[in-house]
Amino acid sequence: MASLLGVALLVFALPGPNMAFDPYGRGASTHDSITKMALLQIVTETCRTVIEKTGDVFSPTGPSPDELVQACLGPTAKGDVSSAKFRSAIRDITVQNGLVDHDFDSSAPHHFHSETFLEGRGLILEGMLAIKANIREENFMAVRETLGRILHTLQDFYSHSNWVELGKKEPYINLIRPDLPLENLADVNTPTCRDCDSETCPNPILPDILREKKLTSGYFGVYSSIKPHGKCSHGGDDDLTSTAVPRGGISKDDRRSDNVALQEAAVKIATAASLQLLEDIRSAAGDRDFLRMMGIARSSVLCFVIDTTGSMSDDIEEARSVVNEIIDSKKGTQDEPSEYILVPFNDPDFGPLIRTTDPEKMKTEIAKLKANGGGDEPEMCLSGLQLALTGAPSSSEIFVFTDALAKDIALKDTIFALIRSTKSTVSFFLTAVFKRRRRSVKAASFKDYQDLALASGGQAIQVSKAQLSQATDIILDTSTSALVTILQRARNSGSEEIIPFLLDESLKKVTVYITGKSITFTLTNPAGVSQNQNEANGKLGTIQTVGNLWRIRLNTDKQSGTWQINIKSNQLYTLKVTGQSTITFIYDFVEKFKGSHPGYAVVSGRPQAGQPVTLMLSVIGRKGPSSMSVKDVGLVVVSGTESVTSGSITDMGNGDILVTFDTVPEGEFVVVLKGTDKVSNSEFQRQSTTQMSVSKVNIQAVVDSSVEPGKTFHLPFSVMTHGPGGIYTINARNDRNFPMTYQNSLTLTTGQSANETLTITPPSNTQSGTDVTLTIEGRSSSGADSNYVVLRLSVVTKITDFYQPQCEVFAVLAEDCPKDLSQCGRFSWELSANLTDGNGTGIESISLRQGNGSLSHSSLQASIIQARYNASCCSQIVEFIAVDKVGNVGKCYHSIVRSGGAPVLSLSLPLWLCLLASMFVGNP
Structure with a gap:
């Protein structure tokens, strides 16, 4: 199995005809492409490790992300696998990477400008702490956003500093190691560059700086040309300091005729450094959660939001039956859910959100639900739905079971914002006849559920409690990783319309859904064969009707071409056509x-x-x-x-x-x-499933750091309108109900921004790694126009343990291993090591990274943990990792590979040696 460094060295060998550190597109190697390359390589290595541990062969059919996902998930399971979530995860990270140049353009530490090395490293380390804390709480969207930002800052170090000019060939490990100091930094009074009176001055770093190996970076000024005497500039048209002596710049953002070798070296080391940071996060998270964070998991998430008031006994039992059927029928297939989420709600309580990857635990949790309290009055439905939308991965299918209207209808706009932000689909199963009419605009109605379902691409299905079991087939239909929407339409009433839709060769299990009453329809295939609503089992498919739902499952998967459906109704109806496909x-x-x-x-x-x-x-x-x-x-x-x-x-x-x-x-x-x-x-x-519209209102806000429990976080935001000015209502909500303060109205002038600050205070007992989803909405006084922004804030406890677990190999018994590897299977070898965490928080987990043997260890509660590894002489390399309770990662590596007929000496290596030690022994 190739080591991660081996992959990184392949990157070092890649040619770079057009390399640049720009966010997008002016060269073959950009922040975007460097990040994607590193992500694909670390995921490939992780998938290889996971698959080979099962005894299968990891063999992608091609180099694309789509084929990588299939190889990572599909050796033994059946069915199609979509790579959409993986591609979305990559985009989440790369987009946030590029946004650093937008949101923090003038912040020197975010780019290592102006010799801000300590501050820049502080941003990276703070981000790594937040990432590891969020992974523990399975807040993977927050992880991806933070990861993109700190990768940008890390990559900029190699472009904006003189690291490569100093002759360095490897990443600066100290940038991601809080226990290692940043050394030999040039102080503010030390000149670092000579004057460049032309645009082609290769390596203007002063000889004394190069000889003394002093670390510096270019100064950057957007509004001023002032910089300390003798200092290097970043360079470029946007840097005013580059016109002040010493003129020029040392940035390697763009490839020029005078910096080709330096720029190529910066790109290569930045890629390797990105891999190094990703490897640390992977080790702290574990392979399984790292792949989940990257969107590589079987199928979609199964997410239920269930009313538990007294009248819901039958509904709860049906939800329980559906969950059990999905778990039992899809186990071991690609359609087995990768995660289960359950959110109960009652009145006045809702939650908590229960999340698990264990299907048996989900069975247990849903079995615990009991109907009690409440009555036929409105319930806290939207509060429960808010928890689901903020807790489930993006693009999830969420199913809401209730027999009451929403008491918390004031959340409706927030739910709209979260639906659009997450692109999740919400379907409602409603087991009551809602005859109540609105007494005011604030009173809830059945139409609220219809509005939310339609906005998300879901459906509002209204049936009796006795019919509910017939309607839940839609949940079985959508529990697949390869669900696609071919068409969705909604019509008000009183019309007849022919609606065409195109089916392709890749589609399977094509299903047509119609919700509404007093409907007649005729479905026609490309060959002209038709079937109407009265034919339950016709030439084209099987029609099931229950409540306001019509479900038509086509008989065959091979129905390519243009279909059409002629629908007539005098009431509101919706039409949706779905199928399974990786396209x-x-x-x-x-x-x-x-x-x-x-x-x-x-x-x-x-x-x-x-x-x-x-x-x-x-x-x-x-x-x-x-x-x-x-x-x-x-x-x-x-x-x-x-x-x-x-x-x-x-x-x-x-x-x-x-x-x-x-x-x-x-x-x-x-x-x-x-x-x-x-x-x-x-x-x-x-x-697409999620509806969108445009607005003349614009809200801008940026979260620039995590927040400690008990500390108040100040979030500046601005609101502007290109429509009529006047008083605009401001409404902010967060899914944790943390205390907030803000001005609830602003007076806007057309085309001018109004600035305001929101404060939010997580309670002092908030769990480290808690992810807070915050929505800020602005609405005109007439209600005719509005907009929103959705932000994530990570609550992270300040830590003082920066030291990685240590490893001391004290015994290796490999004398029996033969030189002739054809006989290796008959013999075995052993390794014994002591693991300690010094004055740290304690080791939380020990796991095998490389090697096909067995690893055992004594109690993790002991001050010295004894680890023992036993393997066949055919498996000659072992690496295992220890992670402490705050995510510091230590590694133990040993090889018995013989060189020139002599056995490799037994090594006692500090566990903090990175994976590079496997290739550069003695060079930590």
Whole structure:
């Protein structure tokens, strides 16, 4: 098995014709591509380790992320595997990486400008602590966001400092090791650069700095050219200090004729440093949770939000039955849920959110639910749903069971914001006839559930309690990792319409759902064969009707071509067509930002009205991006008269495209993509589920750090409108109910920002690693326009334990191992080691990383833990890792590989030696 360093050395050998540290696209190696390369390599290594431990062979059929996921999850299980969540995880990280140049453009520590080495390392270390704490609490979205930011800062060190000019060939491990000091830093009074009176001055670092191995970085000024005497500048048109003597700059962000070798070296070491940081996080998290953090897990999450009031006994029993059926029927397949989430709610209580990867634990937890209290009055449904939306991974399928209206209807706008932010789909199973009419705009109604379901791409299914078991087949349908939406529409009433949709060769288990009453329809296939609503078992499929739901499962998977359905109804109805396929897409609405390193920022809210709207979109196929071609991307109105707006497409490479729409439809719209699958030469159609609209209101806020329990966090934010000015209502909520203060209204002038500060205080007993989801909404006094921003804040306890566990190998018995490896299987060898954590928090786990033998150890409560490893002489390398209670990682490595016929000497190595020690013995 190749070591991680071996992979890194392959990166060192890669040619770099156009390398740059820009966020996107002006060269072959950018922050974006460096990060993606490191992520793919660490995931490949992790998958290889996991698969080979099971005795299977890790053999991707190709180099694409899609084929990597299939190889990582699919050697023994059956069914299709979608790589959408993996690709989304990569995008979460790379987008946050690029945003550092937007959100923290003038912050020297975020870029190691102006010799801010201690401050820059502080940001990296703080981020690593937050990442490890969040992994323990399974807050993986928070992990990805923080990881992207600190990778940017780490990568900038090698571009903005003189590390490579000093002749360094390896990453500076001290940047991610709080127990190791930063050494030999140039002080503010030490000149570091000579003057460069031209634009081509290779290595302007002063000879004394190079000889003494002093570490410096370039100063950067956007508004001023002032810098300390004799100091290097960053360089470039945006750096005013580069015009002050000494002129020029030492940045290796762009490849120029005078810095080719230095720039290539910086890219290579930045990639290796990124791998080094990722390896530390992987070791602290464990392979399983690291892959989950990267979106590599079987199937979607099974998430239930269940009303537990007294009238819900039958509903709870049906939910329990569905969970048990899914667990029992899908065990060992690719459709086995990777995670189970349960949120009960009552009145006035709701929660807690229960999360587990153990199916038997989920059975136990749902079996504990008992119906009690309450009555037929409204319940805390939306509060429970809020917990689910903030606790479940993005793009989850969430199912809500209730027989009452929402008491907490004031949360409706917050739920809309969270649905749009997470792109999760919410379906409601409602077992009551709601006859109550609204007494005011604040009173809840059944339509609220319909609105939320439609906004998310879900359905509001209304049945009697006796019929509920017939309606829950939809949950079985959607419990798959490869679920795609082909079409979704909603119509108000009183019309007859023929709606076409395209099925492709890759689709399986195609299902048509219609919700509504007084409906007639006729379904017609490409050959002209038809079936209407009265034919339960017809030529095209099986029709099931229960309550307001029609479910049509097509008889065969081979139904390529354009279908159509003719629907007539005098009431509101929805139409949805889904199937299973690995051909899909992911997307974000983005806006371009300018500056020294321009890029694209994901819009956290609704895109701005009155200007072009841009999508960043990735197409996912069966054999990677090269197996797909995109024909058209459009925005389509779900409700009302059909209107499709097509966008202009720019290919960004590797399956990523930018789509720009000069105009957008009025009202709520979704994204529709059409293209060709080259594997089958079949045209396909896919649609997003989450509805979106534009707004003239804009809210900006950035979370720049974690917060300690008991400490007040100050969050500045700004609100601006391009619409009418006046008083705008500000409403902020967080999913932990932590105390907050803020001004609840602002007076806005058109085109001008109004600034405000929100404070939030996590209680002193808050668990370290708690992830807080915060929404801030701004609404005009008329209610005609509004927007929101969704932010995440990590609560992390301050720690003082920065020291890694130590390892002392005190005995190796390998004398029996033969020189002739053909006979190795008949013999074994042993290793014994002592593990300690000194004055630290204590070792929490010990696990085997390399080696096919068995590892055992004494009690983790002991001050000295004895570890023993036994293996066949055929397995000659062992590495095991120890993680303490705050995530510090120590490693024990030993090899009995013979060199020149002599056995390798037994080594007693400190456990803090990084994985590089496997190749550079004695060079920690």
